[in-house]
Amino acid sequence: MGLVLLALSLPAGAQAGGTAVITRLSNLHSLSRWAYPIGEAVIRSSPTPRSRSVGSLRFLTVDDQAELYLVLASARLPSGAEWIEIEVPRRPNGILGWVPRGALGTLHTVDGYLLVDQETLRATLYRDGRAIFSAPVGVGKPSTVTPRGHFYVLEKLQTLNDPAYGPYALGTSAYAPTLSEWPGGGVVGIHGTDEPQLIPGRPSHGCVRMRDADITRLWQLIEPGTPIDIV
Amino acid sequence: MERDLTGNRRANGLGGPGVRHPRARRAIVLAIGLLFVLAVLAPVGLAHEASAEGLAAKLERASKAAERTAQRAEHLAERAAERATSKQKRAAERLARREARHKERESRRSANKAHKEKEGNGVAIDCTKVTVTYRGFPTVEGKPNYVVEWIAVKNPPESISKEPIVFPPLIYSFEGSTGTEVVHIPFPVGHYLIDVHAKWDTNGHKGNFDIHGNVTCMPEPAYTITKVQSLEGSASAPTSEPLTGKVGQTVDYQITVTNTGNTPLTFTRFTDEHCESIEGGSLDPIEPLQTLSYFCSHKLTAADQTAGSYSNVASVTASTEPGEGGPLPPKKSNTVVVSPIAPETPKGEEKPGEKPGEKPGEKPGEKQGETPGQKTETPKTKTELAPGTGVIGTVAGKSGVLGFTSATVPSLKGPQGCVRGFFTASIRANGVNTVVFYLDGRRVSRQTYKNAHRGFLSVRINAAKLRVGVHHVRAQITMKQSSSSASAAHATRQLTVIRCASAVITPKFTG
Numbered sequence: 225m226g227l228v229l230l231a232l233s234l235p236a237g238a239q240a241g242g243t244a245v246i247t248r249l250s251n252l253h254s255l256s257r258w259a260y261p262i263g264e265a266v267i268r269s270s271p272t273p274r275s276r277s278v279g280s281l282r283f284l285t286v287d288d289q290a291e292l293y294l295v296l297a298s299a300r301l302p303s304g305a306e307w308i309e310i311e312v313p314r315r316p317n318g319i320l321g322w323v324p325r326g327a328l329g330t331l332h333t334v335d336g337y338l339l340v341d342q343e344t345l346r347a348t349l350y351r352d353g354r355a356i357f358s359a360p361v362g363v364g365k366p367s368t369v370t371p372r373g374h375f376y377v378l379e380k381l382q383t384l385n386d387p388a389y390g391p392y393a394l395g396t397s398a399y400a401p402t403l404s405e406w407p408g409g410g411v412v413g414i415h416g417t418d419e420p421q422l423i424p425g426r427p428s429h430g431c432v433r434m435r436d437a438d439i440t441r442l443w444q445l446i447e448p449g450t451p452i453d454i455v
Numbered sequence: 456m457e458r459d460l461t462g463n464r465r466a467n468g469l470g471g472p473g474v475r476h477p478r479a480r481r482a483i484v485l486a487i488g489l490l491f492v493l494a495v496l497a498p499v500g501l502a503h504e505a506s507a508e509g510l511a512a513k514l515e516r517a518s519k520a521a522e523r524t525a526q527r528a529e530h531l532a533e534r535a536a537e538r539a540t541s542k543q544k545r546a547a548e549r550l551a552r553r554e555a556r557h558k559e560r561e562s563r564r565s566a567n568k569a570h571k572e573k574e575g576n577g578v579a580i581d582c583t584k585v586t587v588t589y590r591g592f593p594t595v596e597g598k599p600n601y602v603v604e605w606i607a608v609k610n611p612p613e614s615i616s617k618e619p620i621v622f623p624p625l626i627y628s629f630e631g632s633t634g635t636e637v638v639h640i641p642f643p644v645g646h647y648l649i650d651v652h653a654k655w656d657t658n659g660h661k662g663n664f665d666i667h668g669n670v671t672c673m674p675e676p677a678y679t680i681t682k683v684q685s686l687e688g689s690a691s692a693p694t695s696e697p698l699t700g701k702v703g704q705t706v707d708y709q710i711t712v713t714n715t716g717n718t719p720l721t722f723t724r725f726t727d728e729h730c731e732s733i734e735g736g737s738l739d740p741i742e743p744l745q746t747l748s749y750f751c752s753h754k755l756t757a758a759d760q761t762a763g764s765y766s767n768v769a770s771v772t773a774s775t776e777p778g779e780g781g782p783l784p785p786k787k788s789n790t791v792v793v794s795p796i797a798p799e800t801p802k803g804e805e806k807p808g809e810k811p812g813e814k815p816g817e818k819p820g821e822k823q824g825e826t827p828g829q830k831t832e833t834p835k836t837k838t839e840l841a842p843g844t845g846v847i848g849t850v851a852g853k854s855g856v857l858g859f860t861s862a863t864v865p866s867l868k869g870p871q872g873c874v875r876g877f878f879t880a881s882i883r884a885n886g887v888n889t890v891v892f893y894l895d896g897r898r899v900s901r902q903t904y905k906n907a908h909r910g911f912l913s914v915r916i917n918a919a920k921l922r923v924g925v926h927h928v929r930a931q932i933t934m935k936q937s938s939s940s941a942s943a944a945h946a947t948r949q950l951t952v953i954r955c956a957s958a959v960i961t962p963k964f965t966g
Contacts, residue, residue, distance in 0.1 A: 260871040262951055283925045286963050288956035290873040304673035329871035368965070382959040393962045400965045413964030429965040 244271060244299040249308075249331070250451070252374060254353065257295040257331045258449030259308075265327035271299040271307035278321040279312060285395055286411055289379040292449055294397070295331060296320065313378055313397030315409060317371050337451040338377070338442075340414075340432055342370060345424035347414070347432065349445055357445055359438035360424035362417065364400070368429045370412060371398050375452040380443060383415065390416010390436045392443035396452055400430030414452075415439060483532075486524035489517065576664055578651045582642045582672035582717050587627075587651060589634045593658040599628040600660070604653040606638060611647070619650075641717040641743035642672045676775045677716035682768065682788035684708050687752075697764075697792040702755050706793050710749040710769045714741045719866075720773040724785065727751055729767035739883060739910075740776060740866075760795040767791065776866060867930045867948035873955035874918040880928045880950055881913030886935055893929040904935070921954045928952055 250256035261281040269276040282291045293310040299322070300306050306325035336351035342363050349357040364370035379395035393415035400410040416436040417423065423435055432454075434442065579586040585606055592600045607621040627636045647670050654663040683693035687705040700706055708730055714720045719740035727733060730751035741747050749769065759765040769788040865887065869880035882890060884907035892900045892914040900914045916928070928950040 260953070262871055263949075264951075283951065283953050284923075284955070287960055288923050289958065290953045290955055292872070304675065380958065381962055384959050384961050386961045388966055389962055389964070393964065395962065395964070407963045410965050411963060413962055413966075415962065415964060415966075431964050431966050 244301045244307075247298045247300070249295050249297055252451040252453075253337050253350070254335060256334050256337070256376075256449060256451050258292050258334065258376070259295055259328040259331050260290055260292050261323075261327055262329040263327045265323045267310070267312055267321035267323055268307075269321060271301065271309070271322040275322075278319055279314060281323060281327055282314075285313075285379050286409060287379060287381060287395060289381070289395070292378060293323075293328065294376040294449060294451065295328070298325065311374070311376065311397060313376075315399040317373050317375070317397075317399055317401070332449060334447050334449045334451075337453060338414075338446060340370070340452060340454045342372070342455065345426075347434065347442070349442065349450075357442055359434055359442065362423040362425045362427045362433035364428050364430040365426050368400060368402050370428070370430050370432060370454060371401050372454050373398070375412075375454065377446055377448050377450045377452065380446075380448060387418040389413070390418070390434070390439050392416060392439050394439075394443065394446065398452070398454065402430070414442070480528075483525070483528040486521050486528060489524065490521050576653070576666070578649075578666045578668055580649050580668045580670045582670060582675050583639060583677075583715065585638045585640055585649065585651060587636045587638070587653065589627075589629065589636075589653075589655075590632065592629075592632050592634070592655075593660050594630075594632050595658045598658055599630045600634065600655065600657040601626060601628045602634075602653050602655040602657065603627075604636075604651060606640070607650040607652070608642075609648040609650055639744065641715075642670060643717055644672055644674055646671045672717060674718045674775065675716045676718050676720055676773065676783055677714075678720055678722075678773050678783070678786065679713045679715055680710060680769065680771055680786050680788040681713075682708060682710045682791050684791045684793065686793075695789055695791055697794060699794045699796055700755050702757050702760050702795050702798045705752050705754045706765070707752045708750065708767075708769075708791070710751075710771075710788055712741070712747045712749070712771055712773075714743050714745055714773075717743050718775050719743070720775060720783075722747055722771050722773050724772040725749055725769065726771075727767060727769040729753060729765070730769070742885075755793065755795040759793075760797070763794070765793045765795060865932070865948070867928065867950045869928060869950040869952060872953065873958075874952055875955060875957070876919055877915055877917050878952065879913050879915050880930070880952075881911040882930055882932065882948065884910055884912045887912060887932055888935045889933045891931045893931070895926050896929075916952075918952070918954050923954050923956045926952045926954055 261283055263281075265281050267278045267280060269278050281293070285291050291313070293313075295308055295310055297309040298306055299309070307322045308325050308328055309320060309322050310328075312319040312321050336349060336356075338347060338349050340347045340361060340363070345361055345363065347357075347359055347361045348355045375396045375398040377394050378397050381393045381395060383389040383391060383393050393413050396412050396414060398412035400412055402410075410430065412430050412432070414432040414434065416439040417433040419427065419433075420435045423433055427433065576590055577588045579588075587604060589600070589602060603624050603626050605621060605624050607619050609619045611620050622640075625636075625638065627634065629636075649668045649670065650665065651668070652663070652665045655661065681695065683695050684698060685691060685693040685707050686698055686700045687707060693707075693709055698706070708727070710725075710727065712722055719742050721738060721740045722736065723738065725733065725736055727749070730753055733749060733751040735747070735749040737747055749771075753765070753767070755765060768790045770785050772785040773783045775783070865883040865885065867880055867882050870878045880892065884904055887904055887907075889901065889903045890912050891898060892902075894916060899916065902912045902914075904912070906912060914928070918926075930948045930950075932946045932948060934946070
């Protein structure tokens with residue numbers, strides 16, 4: 225199952241005399257886990273209540289959908305308390321943090337991941353180690369690049385009143401590095417387009433654009449919480 | 456004025472340091488005054504009295520009077536000094552006596568302490584049990600010692616009870632001078648002050664103790680799984696011992712899972728590879744001390760007989776509530792074995808040597824389904840404790856096992872993620888007396904255990920009428936009273952519900 229057990233020595237003073245047992249819960253390719261928040265909690269830099277805060281759990285995305293968190297690992301402390309490591313979907317990209325297990329609901333599993341390659345300008349969905357979907361994409365212009373890194377699918381939307389987004393859209397945990405003033409903070413989405421002639425290419429403000437038929441197919445195949453690798 | 460060591464006042468002026476009595480000081484003052492008056496009046500007298508003799512006589516009288524007065528004053532001063540000295544002496548003696556008494560008390564106390572440590576009674580508390588040890592009791596042949604004990608949790612969490620929880624009294628008996636009782640109490644997570652009070656008047660030995668202790672409990676999930684078997688039609692109690700059964704006969708298995716930790720556990724992935732028709736179990740969380748049973752069976756076959764024996768083992772996986780200790784590794788039960796033998800000969804073909812009523816393969820006096828030496832008994836329903844933990848009964852409630860009410864307060868279940876229409880929030884009704892549901896602080900429903908439907912008390916809410924955002928459903932739960940002496944437990948459970956906007960929108964992506 226790709227789960228790894230290891231012992232983590234906590235920072236001095238963080239926990240009295242302890243080693244935490246860390247269990248890796250997602251490998252971000254063949255098995256990943258995610259959960260909805262069910263309680264308010266501060267996200268910490270390490271699995272102790274005294275460690276630095278890196279924010280707090282949010283319940284809603286910028287599009288007023290349920291926020292979900294990709295779960296990376298769990299840490300069981302000598303005291304018996306359990307903490308969960310999560311990816312934090314906010315600016316700057318790549319923030320990780322720990323929350324008490326009780327702050328998150330049921331752990332859902334998801335198989336596979338989406339690879340967005342900015343060199344080949346293709347997006348490929350892998351499941352069970354096989355590519356089950358692949359399509360050309362449009363990515364960010366040099367002035368408004370699409371961020372590289374590990375992200376995940378936050379929400380699945382049907383678009384309304386704006387042909388620029390096509391029929392369907394996927395919200396991701398990625399934020400455009402340059403467009404921080406954009407409404408909603410500059411969330412990077414994967415969506416359709418009304419300018420299919422620009423795909424493949426680099427026409428966007430940071431989002432990943434697809435032809436409408438492709439995004440329709442991907443929208444049907446992909447699940448919330450699916451990891452996204454943008455390279 | 457100053458005070459001397461004994462606390463008496465001491466004059467700094469007249470009388471000097473040796474003259475402390477006021478009457479002595481007054482006499483000295485009087486004598487000096489008289490002498491002064493005579494000395495002043497003498498020349499006047501000479502002027503008026505012509506007779507020198509008369510004057511001399513007067514002077515002599517005055518002098519004698521002054522002398523007497525001085526002597527008296529001196530005498531008084533001496534007596535006062537004597538009194539003061541004796542008072543000081545008495546005070547010092549009192550002090551010495553007091554110190555001696557204190558020393559004696561201290562030594563007696565430390566001797567008692569040492570004696571108690573060596574010979575006395577003791578209480579040990581951990582998060583799943585309270586162990587009470589009795590020592591120094593009389594040993595009377597055939598007459599066990601009896602003690603009555605009460606266990607109280609003095610500071611239960613306010614959400615559970617605002618008053619101390621007093622468990623029903625237990626009667627414990629033991630033979631010999633020493634006895635150890637184990638009372639199983641699964642303390643939920645928290646810090647507890649425990650009071651153990653015991654009283655006895657047994658075999659001429661009378662006494663009591665009141666011992667206080669405390670314990671800090673973290674989540675300690677634990678469970679046991681045991682498997683027993685019985686042969687179809689056998690009157691014997693199910694056993695974990697090997698049995699002998701005939702080909703074609705059905706072996707019934709019962710697997711009992713007991714939550715022995717201090718947090719609710721949910722049991723999943725029950726497997727029993729060599730067992731058919733699995734029934735029982737539950738996906739609901741099982742509270743501490745509660746058990747869950749699975750049943751299955753297997754019909755013995757000729758292949759089993761050829762193999763020589765038929766054995767199997769069950770396994771189950773337990774998981775805790777979120778934040779209470781994480782998943783537990785799967786655990787296997789004990790292995791049970793049946794030795795299959797040839798099927799029963801048809802009736803009327805009784806073999807020589809077999810008595811009527813005895814079945815083939817059975818030794819005389821041994822019934823089918825029994826292991827050698829095993830006698831038929833009625834099934835034991837009492838919780839069996841480890842050897843040396845002989846609890847004989849309680850005045851009220853189960854013997855040696857006390858439920859802690861807070862552990863039984865159920866959690867509030869509801870939807871996770873987006874809600875846009877109707878949703879249900881519910882709690883398990885087991886042990887609940889009443890529950891009041893609130894939505895964002897507004898009371899929406901009150902239900903009693905009589906309203907339970909399929910074991911749940913629930914409220915249905917239309918999220919379409921709520922604004923987009925985060926909402927809170929709260930259940931204020933009152934549990935049923937665990938005993939007449941204990942107060943009912945109260946608890947609050949909260950659920951966060953996310954009312955989402957429609958998923959058909961214009962996204963706020965960078966595009």
